[in-house]
């Protein structure tokens with residue numbers, strides 16, 4: 714009985730935009746106005762670090778890392794940032810398919826060439842226990858389906874990151890590298906929600922390269938521009 718009441722209520726109450734809380738179309742994570750204002754990124758930025766403009770010689774933040782390429786469809790701002798935060802917090806199942814579609818629809822062909830496996834970023838053990846849902850895994854699953862590539866959770870983290878409020882840039886950098894569980898094919902597409910400094914992606918790429926990958930590239934939903 715309670716379930717029927719819930720279903721009827723869900724059908725009557727319009728969905729709320731995850732950014733401005735205004736009414737949204739059924740199944741859409743954003744209202745039309747927020748969707749139109751999304752900060753889309755070009756496909757011809759720096760192929761190595763995913764910043765929207767080619768990096769000057771010697772200035773690319775990914776130049777000395779194990780990451781061979783990176784791209785995100787959206788800047789980590791406004792409604793795009795709200796979507797990523799909602800996926801982490803409460804709305805992973807509503808947002809993950811939308812993010813994955815945005816990530817695969819326009820991704821540079823060179824980035825995805827020859828991808829043999831899609832690997833989600835290592836989940837934080839404490840965060841997963843608290844929230845039950847592994848949002849990076851949900852996004853990776855949808856990306857794998859869109860690319861017709863297998864998905865393997867090859868990266869594991871045994872120890873938790875410090876709490877968000879206690880974590881700055883330096884804390885992120887000192888996070889222990891993830892452990893690789895299982896054999897790694899030659900070409901790996903690493904999937905995460907946001908590319909911030911790139912330190913976590915670079916540490917993951919390092920671990921995958923050490924375990925046998927020849928080329929590791931990253932596809933994220935958003936890219937922090939500063």
Ligand SMILES: [Zn+2]
Pocket residue numbers: 730731732733734735743744745746747748
């Ligand atoms: Zn809105």
Ligand SMILES: [Zn+2]
Pocket residue numbers: 759760761762763764767768772773774775
């Ligand atoms: Zn660059």
